[in-house]
Each structure stands twice: as structure tokens, then as C-alpha cells.
Amino acid sequence: xxxxxxxxxxxxxxxxxxxxxxxxxxxxxxxxxxxxxxxxxxxxxxxxxxxxxxxxxxxxxxxxxxxxxxxxxxxxxxxxxxxxxxxxxxxxxxxxxxxxxxxxxxxxxxxxxxxxxxxxxxxxxxxxxxxxxxxxxxxxxxxxxxxxxxxxxxxxxxxxxxxxxxxxxxxxxxxxxxxxxxxxxxxxxxxxxxxxxxxxxxxxxxxxxxxxxxxxxxxxxxxxxxxxxxxxxxxxxxxxxxxxxxxxxxxxxxxxxxxxxxxxxxxxxxxxxxxxxxxxxxxxxxxxxxxxxxxxxxxxxxxxxxxxxxxxxxxxxxxxxxxxxxxxxxxxxxxxxxxxxxxxxxxxxxxxxxxxxxxxxxxxxxxxxxxxxxxxxxxxxxxxxxxxxxxxxxxxxxxxxxxxxxxxxxxxxxxxxxxxxxxxxxxxxxxxxxxxxxxxxxxxxxxxxxxxxxxxxxxxxxxxxxxxxxxxxxxxxxxxxxxxxxxxxxxxxxxxxxxxxxxxxxxxxxxxxxxxxxxxxxxxxxxxxxxxxxxxxxxxxxxxxxxxxxxxxxxxxxxxxxxxxxxxxxxxxxxxxxxxxxxxxxxxxxxxxxxxxxxxxxxxxxx
Numbered sequence: 332x333x334x335x336x337x338x339x340x341x342x343x344x345x346x347x348x349x350x351x352x353x354x355x356x357x358x359x360x361x362x363x364x365x366x367x368x369x370x371x372x373x374x375x376x377x378x379x380x381x382x383x384x385x386x387x388x389x390x391x392x393x394x395x396x397x398x399x400x401x402x403x404x405x406x407x408x409x410x411x412x413x414x415x416x417x418x419x420x421x422x423x424x425x426x427x428x429x430x431x432x433x434x435x436x437x438x439x440x441x442x443x444x445x446x447x448x449x450x451x452x453x454x455x456x457x458x459x460x461x462x463x464x465x466x467x468x469x470x471x472x473x474x475x476x477x478x479x480x481x482x483x484x485x486x487x488x489x490x491x492x493x494x495x496x497x498x499x500x501x502x503x504x505x506x507x508x509x510x511x512x513x514x515x516x517x518x519x520x521x522x523x524x525x526x527x528x529x530x531x532x533x534x535x536x537x538x539x540x541x542x543x544x545x546x547x548x549x550x551x552x553x554x555x556x557x558x559x560x561x562x563x564x565x566x567x568x569x570x571x572x573x574x575x576x577x578x579x580x581x582x583x584x585x586x587x588x589x590x591x592x593x594x595x596x597x598x599x600x601x602x603x604x605x606x607x608x609x610x611x612x613x614x615x616x617x618x619x620x621x622x623x624x625x626x627x628x629x630x631x632x633x634x635x636x637x638x639x640x641x642x643x644x645x646x647x648x649x650x651x652x653x654x655x656x657x658x659x660x661x662x663x664x665x666x667x668x669x670x671x672x673x674x675x676x677x678x679x680x681x682x683x684x685x686x687x688x689x690x691x692x693x694x695x696x697x698x699x700x701x702x703x704x705x706x707x708x709x710x711x712x713x714x715x716x717x718x719x720x721x722x723x724x725x726x727x728x729x730x731x732x733x734x735x736x737x738x739x740x741x742x743x744x745x746x747x748x749x750x751x752x753x754x755x756x757x758x759x760x761x762x763x764x765x766x767x768x769x770x771x772x773x774x775x776x777x778x779x780x781x782x783x784x785x786x787x788x789x790x791x792x793x794x795x796x797x798x799x800x801x802x803x804x805x806x807x808x809x810x811x812x813x814x815x816x817x818x819x820x821x822x823x824x825x826x827x828x829x830x831x832x833x834x835x836x837x838x839x840x841x842x843x844x845x846x847x848x849x850x851x852x853x854x855x856x857x858x859x860x861x862x863x864x865x866x867x868x869x870x871x872x873x874x875x876x877x878x879x880x881x882x883x884x885x886x887x888x889x890x891x892x893x894x895x896x897x898x899x900x901x902x903x904x905x906x907x908x909x910x911x912x913x914x915x916x917x918x919x920x921x922x923x924x925x926x927x928x929x930x931x932x933x934x935x936x937x938x
Contacts, residue, residue, distance in 0.1 A: 332412050332423040332430075410696040416685040420669040424596070425613030427692055428569060428604035436695035437568050442914065445568045445701050447885065448542045450910040452521040454889050456514035457496050457896040457906075457927060462811055463935040466638040467514035470645065471495050474506035488918065493550035497929035504550045505649050505656075511546035511925070512645035518811060519641065519770050523713040524571075524704045525845035526578030534691065537845035538578035539590040542704065543644040544570050547598045547652065551605035552921045558605060560916030566601050568701060572692055573597035575700025580688035584750070586679045589626040591644045595651035596620065603655050616655040619664030621674050624650040634759045636767035706872040708884050709809035714751035715776045717850025720871055721745075721864030722777055723803045725854060729862055730794055732784045737823060739856050743781075743831040745773060746851040748840035756833035766814040766937055777852075778827035779813050786823065801880040804871055805887040811895065815936050848873060898930040 414423045437445075459467050478500045493507035494500065496514055515521060522542030528534035548566045552558040558566075574597035583590050596617055603613040626647055630639040639646075658664060668674050669686040680687035693699050707713055725731055747756065751773070760772035769775045784790055790806050797803070812818060836849065843849040847868035854862040871879035893903040906927045909916070916924065 332414055332418075332426050410698065411691055411693050414690040414692065416682075416687065416689050419614070419667045420686055420690055421614040421617045421667060422610050424573065424600050424617065424690070425603065425608070425610030428573070428600035428613065429610065431569050431572075431692075431694060432562070432566065432604045434694070435565065435569070437565065437693070437699055438695075438697045441568060441697060441699045441702060442564055444704075445571060446564055446911065446913055447882075448522045448571070448701065448704065448706075449545045449564070449567055449913065450889065450907070451706065451885065452515045452542055452545055453496075453910055453925065454892040454896065454907075455516075455518050455521045456511060457929055458811060458892040459514045459517035460496055460931075461896040461929050462932050464514075464517045464641075465935065465937060466642040466645075467510065467517050468935075470506075470510040470513050470642070471498075474502040474510045475500065477502050477506050488552075488554050488556045488922070490554050493553040494922075494925060496925045497927055499923060499926050504554065505652050507553075508546050508550050508652055509642075509645045509649035511549075512543050512648050513642045515546065516541060516543045516644050517641045518710050519712060520707045520710045522704050522706060524575050524578050524700065526575070526580075526582070527703065527845040528579050529846065531691075533688070534576075534579035535845065536578065536580050536582040538582045538584060538593065540574055540578045540593055541590075541644065542571065543591075544574065544594050544598050544601075544648060547602050547648060548605065549921065549924060551602050552918060555606060556918050558921070559918050560913045560921060562605075563916075563921060564914045566605055568699060569604070570594075570597045570601040571701040571704065572699055573600050575704065576690055576692055579700070580690060581676060581680075583675075584628065586675065587628045588675060589628050589630060589643050589647070591626060591647040592621070592675075594644055595624070595647040598648050599651045599655050602652055603659075606659075608655060608659050612655070612658040614666060614668075615658040615662070615664040616651070617664075618666055618668040618671075619654040619658065619662070620647075620651045621668045621671075622665045624654075625675055631754075631771075634768070635763070635765050636771065638767075640767050640771075703874045705874050706881065706885060708804050708872045708888060709807075710770060710811060710814060711776045711809050712755050712771050712773075714747070714755050714848065715773050716870040716872055717848035717867040718745050718747065718773065718777055718852055719780060720800075721850055721852035721867045722780060723800060723807065724867075725852060725862050725864050726781075726784050726794070727798065727800055727803050731854070731862065732781075733791060733794060735856065737782075737785060737826060739858070740827075740830050740854060741857045742855045743777065743827070744834060744853040744855065745777065745831065746834045746836045746840065746853075747773075748836055748844040748849050751844075751848075751850075752833065752835040756835075761828065763819060766816075766819065769814050769819050773833055774828040774831040775819070775824065776809070777831060778824045779818065779821075780807050780809060781827050782821065782823045783807055783813070800871070801884055804879070804884050808887060808891055810891055811936055816938060843868065847875065896929055897927055902928065 412427060414420045460471060474495050489501050491504055492501040493504040495502060495507050495510045524540040526536050526538040545567050548563050548570065552563050574593045577593040577596065583592055599616045599620065600613055624647065626643060630643055665671060669676050670684065671677065676687055705713060711719060755771050755773040760768060761774055763769040763772045763775050784807060793802060793806050840849045848870055850867045852864040869875040889907060893907065897903045897906060909924060
């Protein structure tokens with residue numbers, strides 16, 4: 332691991348210093364000009380000083396800009412480590428994880444963003460269990476079958492054991508991890524990363540990923556009494572950092588490999604650092620996982636998707652933790668796996684012996700991968716976020732559903748980029764029959780939102796009284812019930828789906844991904860009008876969107892999912908407050924952080 336000296340450089344302070352320097356320049360210039368006036372009896376007014384000052388400013392402004400950009404670069408360099416391609420990166424990932432948990436210092440805003448992602452993931456998970464979705468229910472029941480009744484004192488850590496959502500029973504840690512991670516992912520509604528770092532062209536591989544791996548941290552905390560809430564939140568940042576940085580440098584999807592590989596590697600490093608694994612043991616576990624357990628995107632192919640799609644992260648993480656447990660027990664997996672010529676990295680990206688990439692990881696400050704991750708503001712595949720924003724802007728700006736009907740529409744045209752065009756615009760997704768297929772169908776997602784806008788009376792009342800896009804996002808929240816067995820067959824939705832065309836925007840759009848989600852929505856009417864959302868790049872929920880009320884919209888999401896999962900509002904609020912204050916919790920409180928009385932439905936949402 333190439334270590335660099337850490338220096339705290341506060342960019343706000345640098346900006347303030349530059350401002351004061353410029354002010355002093357102006358005052359000095361005023362003093363000098365006044366002296367010249369007295370010496371030469373000149374008639375120069377003060378506004379002449381401003382002219383001279385502006386000329387001087389224009390000359391040095393570009394220099395200041397370069398200095399400020401250099402300051403950002405220096406700040407980044409002094410707060411990061413680089414795992415070089417010609418080194419044993421698997422071993423160094425273990426060293427980095429252990430070092431980070433000892434001395435890493437992410438900023439307050441990094442911790443706050445990660446806390447929000449964790450809260451988001453838990454509400455997704457408990458609501459999926461409440462509605463008896465198939466894979467999470469089976470995996471939770473499987474864990475209960477391994478319940479250890481001899482283990483008492485539910486608030487005391489138990490090595491090798493952890494707890495599932497909504498339960499205080501001790502089950503094997505890998506059972507708890509696979510069950511909780513599957514529940515978190517089931518709705519496909521929690522955080523997303525697209526593997527893009529604007530600061531470096533070498534870090535724009537654009538691999539997907541989701542914030543599915545926080546149960547790994549809680550499972551470790553429930554085994555190790557030294558881990559409090561502050562430590563747990565920091566470990567979640569670590570997991571996101573490793574996963575997010577790998578997504579920036581190696582595109583698994585390019586080789587038809589599922590994106591969960593990066594999350595599994597991150598889980599090994601994080602879990603190992605929390606439970607006392609050595610760098611060698613972490614290296615061995617990474618090598619074992621990559622050699623034995625690579626999942627392919629076959630789980631996402633076909634006309635109708637299965638439970639394997641939603642449970643992919645969970646199953647791979649279960650395997651990853653098993654690898655680490657075996658390594659900590661003495662099993663030795665393949666060494667130096669990133670430079671192994673037969674492993675996925677060099678197999679698909681040929682080199683003369685090095686790994687195909689450097690891995691840059693943060694130790695302090697603001698520049699963490701989690702800051703570039705995106706929120707979903709409801710249940711939808713994130714590639715559709717630009718189209719949803721465009722549709723909602725059209726509805727708001729034109730009061731569309733008040734002025735027109737479904738029968739007024741000639742065609743709905745969506746222009747987007749690859750891979751969105753190939754994944755959720757796939758012709759095989761035009762006729763979804765399952766929830767897993769529907770939430771990966773652009774025409775279904777758009778059709779459902781527009782159908783809700785047309786048919787819900789409360790929305791029409793809101794539309795008459797607001798010009799706020801944030802309120803539209805809240806009112807048209809896509810909930811689990813919008814993907815139920817009955818909803819997937821809704822005739823109005825199907826009619827709108829049939830009117831929708833999906834067009835590839837070509838190079839103009841492709842070049843703007845994964846920086847943004849470039850999309851355009853047009854509604855062509857039978858009277859000849861063309862309603863156009865114009866180009867959408869950073870929709871609400873995207874890390875680069877600075878306009879939306881993210882906290883307000885997410886609060887709405889948490890309330891909607893909380894009502895599904897937990898019966899009474901007081902318990903919902905208590906559960907939320909505990910998650911939202913995770914960094915203040917003791918280890919004793921972490922033992923029950925996921926325990927709540929889940930309000931189970933009488934039957935599955937998919938029946």
C-alpha cells in the first residue's frame with residue numbers, strides 16, 4: 332500500500348484566505364493611487380481604482396482558479412492511499428481496511444450520507460419481509476431453523492451469531508447476513524453507484540452496485556463488544572469505499588459478471604477488519620471467493636426474472652463471509668488474486684503481469700465513494716430515474732393529467748443511453764409478469780407513474796396547488812403495491828405501456844453516462860402537440876443533483892415503507908430514530924438495532 336502523509340486542508344478556509352488577499356490588494360492599490368494623486372496633482376476618482384483593480388483581477392483570476400483546483404488535488408492526494416497495479420492488492424486491501432478502522436477519519440457529511448443510506452436500506456428490508464416476498468421470507472425462515480435456544484442474554488455479543496430483521500433470536504452469522512441482505516435488496520430501491528469519479532478518466536469504469544452490505548457490519552457488531560455505533564457507521568463507510576472504488580476501475584458487466592463481486596470483496600475486508608482478521612487472512616478469503624464463487628449475469632437475463640436477481644448480493648456475501656471464516660480458521664486460498672492470470676481481472680483485461688488497475692482509497696476528508704452514490708426515491712430501476720424526473724416535470728409544468736386524458740396520447744417517446752436502453756428498454760421487458768421483471772421494465776415503470784397521476788384524485792388536488800417538483804415526487808411515490816400481482820396486470824398501465832417507445836440516444840447520450848443519467852421524455856398528442864421534458868442529466872436522488880429536497884423526499888419514503896412494516900406510528904418513529912442515531916448507540920443497543928415488531932401481511936404481495 333503506497334502510503335501518503337495526511338494533511339488536513341480545509342478548502343473553505345483556502346477560499347476565505349483568497350478573498351482576504353484580494354481585498355488587501357484592492358486596499359493597497361487604493362493607497363498607492365492616492366499617493367500618486369498627491370505627488371502629481373492628478374485628478375483620479377475612486378472608480379478609476381476599481382477599473383485598475385478589475386483589470387488586475389482578470390489577470391490573476393485564472394491563476395487563482397488553478398491554485399484552487401490544485402488545492403483540491405493536493406487535499407485529495409494527502410488523504411488517500413493508492414494500491415498500485417504492480418503490488419499485491421488483495422493483501423493491501425486487508426492492510427487498508429485494518430488501518431482505516433484504526434485511523435480513518437471520514438468527515439461529518441460523509442458519515443451523515445452513509446447513515447442515510449443505511450436507514451434507507453433497513454426500511455426497504457423490513458417492508459419486504461412484512462409483505463412476505465419470497466426470497467427474504469425463505470431465507471429468514473431458514474435462519475430461524477438454525478436458531479440457538481441455548482444462547483441467552485440477547486443483548487450480549489455472541490461470537491459466530493447474529494440476528495435477522497424483526498427478531499431477537501441468535502442465528503449463525505452467515506444466516507443473518509444472507510437473510511438481511513436479501514431483504515434489503517428485494518425491492519431494488521436502496522442506494523446505487525455507477526462507478527464514476529470526475530477527477531480521473533482512469534476511474535470511470537461505470538460498474539453498477541447497491542448499498543446491500545450493511546448487515547455485514549451489524550452482524551460483526553453483534554459478535555464483538557468493542558464495536559459501538561460510531562465504529563459501525565465508520566465500517567459502513569469502509570465497505571462502501573472499497574466497493575465503490577472497485578466499481579470505478581473494473582466493469583464486471585462488460586464481461587457478463589454480476590456487479591455483486593465488488594460488494595463481496597468489500598464485505599470480506601470490512602468483516603475481517605472488525606473481527607480481527609490479519610491482512611493475510613483477508614487476502615486468502617478474497618482469493619478464495621474470486622476463484623470459487625463468481626456469479627454471472629445469467630440471473631438477470633430472460634423474459635421473466637427470478638428470485639436469484641434480488642438475492643444475488645445476499646448469496647455472494649454469504650459465500651464471501653464463509654470464505655473469510657475458513658481463512659481465519661487456517662484455510663489458505665489463492666494469493667495475490669488481482670495479479671492472477673487465470674482470475675477474472677487479468678483474464679478479461681490482459682496485462683504483462685500487473686493488475687489491470689490501481690485502486691485509490693480515502694483515509695480522511697470528504698472524498699469518499701459514498702458521496703457519489705445515488706438514492707432511489709421509490710421503487711424503480713435507477714436507470715429510469717431520468718425518465719421519471721422528465722415525466723414528472725412534464726406533468727407539473729403542463730398540468731398534463733388535468734388537461735388531457737390517456738386517450739389524448741398518440742405516443743410516449745423516451746430517449747436514453749446504453750446501458751439503460753439495453754437493460755430496462757430490452758424488448759423482453761415490455762410484457763412483465765413478475766414484480767422482478769416489472770421493476771426492470773422502463774415502459775412499466777413510466778406507465779405506472781403516469782397511470783397513478785391520471786387516476787388518483789388526491790394527486791389532482793395537489794397538482795392544482797403546487798409548482799414544487801419535490802411534492803410531485805412524494806405524491807407519485809412508487810410503492811411495493813405498484814408492483815403487486817394485480818398492479819402488473821392493470822389495464823390502464825398496459826395501455827400506456829403500449830404507447831411508449833424507447834429510443835437509443837446514440838453517442839450524445841452514451842458519452843454522458845455514467846457521469847449522469849441522460850434522458851429525454853416526449854409526449855406526442857393526437858392534436859399534434861409535442862410536450863417535451865428536454866434533456867435530463869442529474870435527476871432527483873442523483874449525487875450531483877443539488878436542487879431537490881432529498882431529505883424531505885426520503886422522509887416520505889421512510890414513512891411509506893414504515894407504515895407497511897410496522898403497525899403503529901409510535902413504533903415506526905422509535906425504529907427510525909434508532910437507525911438515524913446509529914453513531915450514538917452502544918454495543919448493547921446495536922444488539923437490538925434491527926429488532927422491531929414486523930406487521931406481516933396475510934399473504935404475499937406476489938400472490
